[in-house]
Amino acid sequence: MSNWVRAHTNIALIKYWGKADEDLILPMNNSLSLTLDAFYTETSVTFDDALRSDELYLDDRMQDLAALKKVKTVLDLVREKAGITSKAKVMSYNHVPTAAGLASSASGLAALAGAASLAAGLELSSEELSKLARRGSGSASRSIYGGFAEWQKGTSHETSFAVPVDDADWDIGMLFIVVSDNKKDVSSREGMSRTVQTSPFYQGWLDSLDDDLSAMKLAIKEQDIHEVGVIAERNALKMHATTLGADPPFTYWSPDSMKAMEAVRALRDKGYSVHFTMDAGPNVKLICRQTQLEEIRTHLLNDFSESQLISARPGPGLHVVSR
Ligand code: 2P0
Structure with a gap:
């Protein structure tokens, strides 16, 4: 076995x-x-x-x-x-x-x-x-x-x-934009601890969460890709805002992260339902229709290289495999 x-x-x-x-x-x-x-x-x-x-x-x-x-x-x-x-x-x-x-x-x-x-x-x-x-x-x-x-x-x-x-x-996918990071890392463990202890914005983050969570669950139930993206993007921006208020302040964004965010906004202007989220690092993750992943990837190749763009689809839970 x-x-x-x-x-x-x-x-x-x-x-x-x-x-x-x-x-x-x-x-x-x-x-x-x-x-x-x-x-x-x-x-x-x-x-x-x-x-x-x-x-x-x-x-x-x-x-x-x-x-x-x-x-x-x-x-x-x-x-x-x-x-x-x-x-x-x-x-x-x-x-x-x-x-x-x-x-x-x-x-x-x-x-x-x-x-x-x-x-x-x-x-x-x-x-x-x-x-x-x-x-x-x-x-x-x-x-x-x-x-x-x-x-x-x-x-x-x-x-x-x-x-x-x-x-x-259902028709949901993610596309990773992998960007360069020349900054010194703040681990997520250290980053969240510092933010809880010192950022005056942290309470605002907590106060807004119930609304974001219940809206997200409704959007998932309705399989509404636009609303899922809107809520995820605003939630991520609020999380990242708390780090700017920390002491000492820090950010996970790099100039290329902002370039990726701008590319997402430009895709929205073209009519795509696409939004972004970011974690404790500079990479930007797009939320879009799975059926439009390749089309969106092709547009992004104007600004990013093949190897920077990775498509992802929903995946399975924990399971035993044979090796
Ligand atoms: C998340 N992150 O929900 C958030 C968003 C980073 C930003 O979970 O200290 O590696 O081991 O519990 O799980 C990264 O934190 O931290 C993380 P620990 P973890 O995905």
Whole structure:
């Protein structure tokens, strides 16, 4: 039997930004995402009495202790649940179309939660897997499911997990514009923590979320690509605005991010229903009709190269694969 588990990455349309509990990874707000076919991680875990410490191999390269930190949190929880004391060897492969820094902790930690629980003989429900993945990385809680998923913030480990919203079996797609980044990184973990603690705009972000979330759920139910895009774009811009108010201030935008945003606005002027979202980095992700992905990509080739433009469609949830 194969012990390889695959999880696909997800992009939030209503963003997770800020923790109420940094140890348990309880978020300040609910978030809602679309899982995509284009990027995924495959992972296997082997518990082995002969190992003296946990080992993590990413794309066949052994990782250091810093990279092992999130992984160890998930492994420890699985060991505790299953009554296992042995250390683990974790093998993980990221599948991304370009070497463009799109490797995601969402797919990585979701695949790990699946692979570690499988190796330990635990038969966990999707809800339990979502909680386990969350402890590694918040956004991973949503990658347990295909299509649209909502991470319900909860107030404790037991009540904070994602649930499926819609299988996204309709005319929606995403297009990634991969742009260069010459700036020093602020990790999302550091960025959200600094924003919660110091940005006077953070409360405004929180106050606007219920409206965005309920409008988004209605737009998904009605399969309204225009409204989904409008709400996702305004939600992302509000999230990014909070970082400018932080102390010290920071932004994830690069000049090329703004060039990509302008290209999206120009496509709208041509009549396309296309909007953008951005995460803790300079890449811009377009939300549009799946049936117009290629047409939109062709327009964007005027401003960006082939390798900068990656089309994505809704993808599946966590599943076992043979390798
Ligand atoms: C999201 N991001 O909802 C938001 C939008 C980035 C911007 O989830 O600290 O890597 O491991 O819980 O999950 C990135 O945060 O952070 C993220 P941790 P994670 O997709």
